[in-house]
Structure formats: C-alpha cells, structure tokens
Amino acid sequence: MSPAPNRPLTVLTVCGVGMGSSLILKMNAEKALKSLGVDASVEHTDVSSARGMKADVAIAQGLHTDELGSVAPVVLSISNFMDVDGLRRQLDEALRAQGWLE
Amino acid sequence: MDALEFIALNLFNEVSILIGLITAIGLILQRKPVEDVVGGAIRATVGIIILFIGVEVFTGGLASFQAIVASAVGLDPPESTNSLDGFLGERGSDVALVITLGFVAHLLLVRLLRTRYVYLTGHLLFWMALVITASLVQVFGDLERWQLVLVGSVVAACYWTVQPLFIAPMMRKVIKSDDWGYAHTSSSVAWLGGKLAPLVGDPARHDVEQVRMPRRLSFFKDVTVSTALVIGLIMVVGVAFADSQVAEAQADAYNPDVNPWVWAVIAALRFAAGIAILLYGVRMFLAEIVPAFTGISEKAIPGSRPALDAPTVFPVAPSAVMLGFVSTTATFLILMGVFAAAGWFVLVPPMIMLFFVGGGAAVFGNAFGGWRGAVLAGAITGVTLAFGQWLGWNLLSDTAPELATLADPDWYLMILLLLGLGELFSGLGDNAVLLTGAVVVAIFGVWVWLLKRLQGRAGDGMAESETDESASDAPRER
Numbered sequence: 001m002s003p004a005p006n007r008p009l010t011v012l013t014v015c016g017v018g019m020g021s022s023l024i025l026k027m028n029a030e031k032a033l034k035s036l037g038v039d040a041s042v043e044h045t046d047v048s049s050a051r052g053m054k055a056d057v058a059i060a061q062g063l064h065t066d067e068l069g070s071v072a073p074v075v076l077s078i079s080n081f082m083d084v085d086g087l088r089r090q091l092d093e094a095l096r097a098q099g100w101l102e
Numbered sequence: 103m104d105a106l107e108f109i110a111l112n113l114f115n116e117v118s119i120l121i122g123l124i125t126a127i128g129l130i131l132q133r134k135p136v137e138d139v140v141g142g143a144i145r146a147t148v149g150i151i152i153l154f155i156g157v158e159v160f161t162g163g164l165a166s167f168q169a170i171v172a173s174a175v176g177l178d179p180p181e182s183t184n185s186l187d188g189f190l191g192e193r194g195s196d197v198a199l200v201i202t203l204g205f206v207a208h209l210l211l212v213r214l215l216r217t218r219y220v221y222l223t224g225h226l227l228f229w230m231a232l233v234i235t236a237s238l239v240q241v242f243g244d245l246e247r248w249q250l251v252l253v254g255s256v257v258a259a260c261y262w263t264v265q266p267l268f269i270a271p272m273m274r275k276v277i278k279s280d281d282w283g284y285a286h287t288s289s290s291v292a293w294l295g296g297k298l299a300p301l302v303g304d305p306a307r308h309d310v311e312q313v314r315m316p317r318r319l320s321f322f323k324d325v326t327v328s329t330a331l332v333i334g335l336i337m338v339v340g341v342a343f344a345d346s347q348v349a350e351a352q353a354d355a356y357n358p359d360v361n362p363w364v365w366a367v368i369a370a371l372r373f374a375a376g377i378a379i380l381l382y383g384v385r386m387f388l389a390e391i392v393p394a395f396t397g398i399s400e401k402a403i404p405g406s407r408p409a410l411d412a413p414t415v416f417p418v419a420p421s422a423v424m425l426g427f428v429s430t431t432a433t434f435l436i437l438m439g440v441f442a443a444a445g446w447f448v449l450v451p452p453m454i455m456l457f458f459v460g461g462g463a464a465v466f467g468n469a470f471g472g473w474r475g476a477v478l479a480g481a482i483t484g485v486t487l488a489f490g491q492w493l494g495w496n497l498l499s500d501t502a503p504e505l506a507t508l509a510d511p512d513w514y515l516m517i518l519l520l521l522g523l524g525e526l527f528s529g530l531g532d533n534a535v536l537l538t539g540a541v542v543v544a545i546f547g548v549w550v551w552l553l554k555r556l557q558g559r560a561g562d563g564m565a566e567s568e569t570d571e572s573a574s575d576a577p578r579e580r
Contacts (some may be wrong), residue, residue, distance in 0.1 A: 010335070012288050015411075015413050016323060016324075016325060016413055016457065016458065017225075017325060017381055017385075017458070018381065018385050019224065019225040019381060019384055019388060019411075019453060020223050020224065020225060020226075020410065020411025020412070020413065021410065021411045021413040021414050022413075023224060023385075023388060023389060023392055024222065024321070024408070024410055024411070026389075027392075027393055027396060044385070044389065045385070046326075046381070047323070047324050048324055048326040048378065048386075049382075058245050061413065061416060062417060062420065063413075063416055063417070063423065064323065064324060067323065067324065078417075079417035080281070080417070081282065081410060081414045082281040082282045082408070082410075082414075085280070090435050
C-alpha cells in the first residue's frame with residue numbers, strides 16, 4: 001500500500017485516552033514531518049477509536065503499539081515524548097523503507 | 103446597553119460559543135489562515151457540545167449504577183441537589199473564562215517567578231478549572247461573575263505553577279532528564295508513593311523487570327474496555343442482590359421490553375459509552391486550544407519546559423504501570439466492599455483514574471522502591487480515590503457531585519482547601535471569596551519561595567539543579 005504521490009500522508013498519534021500525550025505527540029510529529037519536508041495531516045486519538053481508523057503511519061508508545069492492529073502499515077513506537085529529533089529519525093527511516101520518501 | 107446585554111446573554115453565557123471565540127482568537131494570534139481559524143473555532147464549539155451530550159449519558163449511567171448497587175447492599179443511593187450537566191449549563195462559561203485567564207496568569211507567574219514549567223496537560227486545564235469553579239460556587243453560592251472568574255483563575259494559575267515545580271526533583275530522577283515536567287493531578291499520590299517507596303523496597307534489588315505481568319491484562323489498558331467490564335460485572339452482581347422492583351424500574355425506564363439482566367449489561371456499556379463521548383468532546387476542543395496555548399507559551403517564555411500528562415512517564419517502567427493499575431484497582435474494589443459492608447457510601451470504580459493515576463504513581467514508586475514501591479504507590483492511590491470519592495461527593499452535592507467519581511487525588515485536596523477556607527471566612531459576606539483567593543495566593547507564594555530555596559540550594563540555581571536531598575548518580579541527558 002503506497003500512497004499516491006500527490007496525496008498528503010495520514011498520520012495518527014495514539015495514547016490511552018487520546019487527550020494529553022497523543023496531542024503533544026501530534027504537535028511534535030508535525031514538527032518532525034515538516035522538517036523532513038513531508039506533506040502530512042496528523043490526527044490524535046485514543047486506542048479504542050484508533051482501531052476503527054485507517055492511516056499511513058501510526059505513532060504510539062510501546063505500551064499501546066500491540067493494541068493497534070492493522071491501523072496503519074507503518075507503526076512507530078516512541079519512548080521519549082519530547083524527542084523530536086528521534087521521532088524525525090524514526091519517521092525518516094520508516095518512510096524511506098516504504099518508498100514514500102526519496 | 104441592549105447590545106451589551108445581548109452579547110452577555112448569548113455569547114458569554116453559552117460555553118460552546120465562548121470556547122469557539124477563544125479558539126478563534128488564539129488561532130488569529132498565531133496568524134493562521136482563515137480556513138484554519140474558522141475550522142478550528144467550529145471544531146472546538148462542536149467539541150463542547152459533544153462533551154455536554156457525553157456528560158448527560160455518563161450522569162444517567164452513574165445514577166443507574168448507584169441505584170442498583172445501593173439497593174444490592176441495602177444503602178440509600180448518594181443524594182445531590184445538582185448534577186454535572188446542570189452545573190455546566192449554569193456555570194460552564196465561567197469555567198471557560200477560568201481556563202483562559204488562569205492560563206494567561208500561569209504564564210505570567212512562570213515568567214516572573216522563573217518557575218520553569220509550563221502546564222500543558224490540556225484536559226487538566228479544563229477539569230481543574232471546573233473543580234475550582236464548582237468548589238467556589240459550592241461554598242459561596244450565588245457569586246458575582248467577576249469575583250468567581252477572578253478568584254477561580256488566580257487559584258488555578260497558582261496550582262498549575264506549583265504542581266510541576268514541587269514534583270520536579272522527583273520527576274528528574276524518574277525520567278533521568280529534565281526535558282519535561284510532570285503536569286498531572288495525580289501529583290500528590292505520586293509524591294507520596296515516591297517518598298514512602300524506599301521504606302518497602304529498593305529500586306535495584308527489587309527491579310520491576312523481575313515481575314512478569316500476564317499478557318492477558320493488556321486489554322485493560324484500554325479504559326473503555328475495562329470500564330465496561332468492571333462496571334458490567336458489578337452491575338450484574340448488583341442486580342442479583344438488588345430489590346427486584348428497583349431493578350425492574352431502572353430497566354423499564356430504559357426500555358420496558360428489556361429484561362433487567364440484559365439491561366444491567368447494557369447500562370454498563372452505556373456508562374462506558376458516556377465516558378467515551380465525553381472524552382471525545384474534550385479531545386476535540388483541546389486539539390484546537392492546546393496548540394494555541396503551546397504556541398503562545400513558546401513565544402512568551404523562552405527557555406521554559408513543558409509539563410506534560412502522566413502517560414509521558416509510562417515508557418520508563420511499563421511493568422510498573424500495569425502493577426500499579428492492578429494494585430490500585432484491587433485496593434479500590436476491596437474498599438468498595440468495605441464501604442458497602444459498613445453502610446457508608448456507594449463507590450464507583452473510576453477505571454480511567456485507577457489506570458492513569460495508579461500507573462503514574464507506580465512509576466514514581468518504582469523509581470524509589472522497585473516493584474514493591476510500585477505496589478505501595480498503587481495501594482495509596484486506591485485508598486485516596488475511595489475516600490476522596492466519598493468525601494468529594496458529599497462536599498460538592500449542590501454543584502457537580504459527579505466530579506468526585508471522575509476525580510484525581512489533587513482535585514480532592516483542592517476541594518478541601520477551597521471549602522475549608524470558604525467555611526472559615528463564611529461570616530465575612532461578599533468579601534469572603536476575595537479573601538479566600540488571597541489566602542490561596544499566599545499559601546502558594548510561600549510554597550514557591552520554599553521550593554525555590556530548597557531546589558536552588560541543592561544545585562546551581564533552578565536551571566542547572568540536580569536537586570533533591572539524595573543526589574542521583576544517574577547520568578543527566580542534556
């Protein structure tokens with residue numbers, strides 16, 4: 001499943017209730033994606049709702065990644081919520097592996 | 103005059119529209135394009151409307167739960183003269199103003215007092231503002247709006263400023279860095295758990311990784327699932343012991359054709375659904391407001407650190423989180439039985455708080471006492487939430503008693519502080535609320551001064567301090 005070249009990527013950040021940490025994660029993911037030059041729309045949500053959604057990339061802490069099922073072909077597990085550079089590296093690697101980033 | 107009255111009644115009294123306006127202003131201040139401003143304002147407004155619908159469903163579910171369990175154990179269901187949705191209808195727009203003005207005041211305090219941490223846990227900006235407003239209305243009754251909003255925002259600003267600061271030395275040990283602070287209303291039990299944990303265990307000898315948590319527990323991390331399961335189980339057992347007429351009446355109110363047993367299960371699922379809707383609404387308006395707050399604070403206070411929600415510490419010790427959750431829930435359920443047997447009160451297991459507060463406190467407990475510390479911190483949380491719920495329900499019975507079942511430990515302390523001071527100054531008439539506000543400012547002012555002295559002495563000023571009395575030898579990440 002490769003995104004069409006002229007469609008923004010859809011990214012989902014997930015946490016337990018979908019209010020606090022996933023929102024911070026969303027803002028940091030937006031920063032990271034912007035610095036990679038990737039056009040993307042980022043949404044945040046809780047684990048239950050995420051399972052009914054579809055996205056290109058899902059980002060959550062390790063505690064929740066197992067629960068995400070087949071939400072997205074790329075699932076990233078993060079451990080430091082404030083580490084934008086680390087997230088950027090993870091995104092860079094994963095997007096290149098999918099052939100979504102030249 | 104007519105125009106002003108129109109604006110006051112139709113814009114500033116309608117919380118959803120007020121939140122929409124505040125969001126629009128925040129987005130305009132960030133120079134967002136017009137489609138973002140319009141879209142953001144509408145999403146925030148709709149978010150509030152969804153929140154209200156969720157509160158209605160939740161409150162109804164809560165009433166059924168209390169009726170059934172009360173009948174099963176032979177108690178009277180808890181009484182109140184108002185409810186959360188009633189209170190939000192009357193005072194919701196004041197809450198919106200308390201969040202906004204309180205956050206601005208918080209930024210000023212962080213900047214002026216150089217306390218470093220900006221409180222960015224959005225839903226707790228909302229809930230704390232709500233708890234403070236409810237407490238002030240509860241004790242002072244029909245307050246003038248300006249007094250309520252002024253005192254409410256000042257009290258909220260003090261709390262948001264001091265809470266991340268007082269827990270900061272511990273937090274730096276927990277996450278082994280100073281990238282962010284801890285902004286969560288579980289701070290009191292997290293602190294207590296951290297302080298008492300060394301008495302029961304040692305972080306190295308009783309490493310939490312020695313404990314294997316059963317894989318089966320993992321679905322409990324989903325609070326929608328755990329709420330439906332735990333409440334459902336209690337409901338079914340409740341119906342078995344409840345007066346059959348009470349159960350019939352409750353089931354009939356939902357649908358006369360439905361059997362009470364089936365209704366018990368549906369009621370539990372609706373209870374979980376109510377919370378899910380309520381949270382969806384909160385999430386929707388926060389998604390618009392928090393980025394605006396963050397943008398403003400980054401510009402206004404360079405060098406500040408964000409203070410963030412409890413799950414941001416979960417990756418440090420995921421096993422401790424599960425252990426804390428189990429320990430908190432077990433403690434709470436045991437106390438639920440004790441309360442029922444003693445005829446005190448009908449407790450409602452608040453699964454979200456049992457998970458997040460218990461889990462957060464357990465991460466602190468684990469950092470200072472290994473798995474034993476985590477279990478202890480969980481047990482402390484369970485006790486606090488049980489007694490707090492009982493106390494909180496009675497204290498807020500004229501405003502929004504449901505806040506007590508959705509509450510975190512710091513909420514109870516805030517309710518006690520405000521109601522205590524209000525009671526103390528009750529003879530002073532109109533000025534009592536202002537005096538209460540002034541006393542809260544004084545208490546928090548002295549607290550900040552002490553914290554800065556203690557934390558500053560241990561290190562080289564706040565910015566560089568590796569504080570707390572027993573300096574850690576863990577490497578600092580910079």
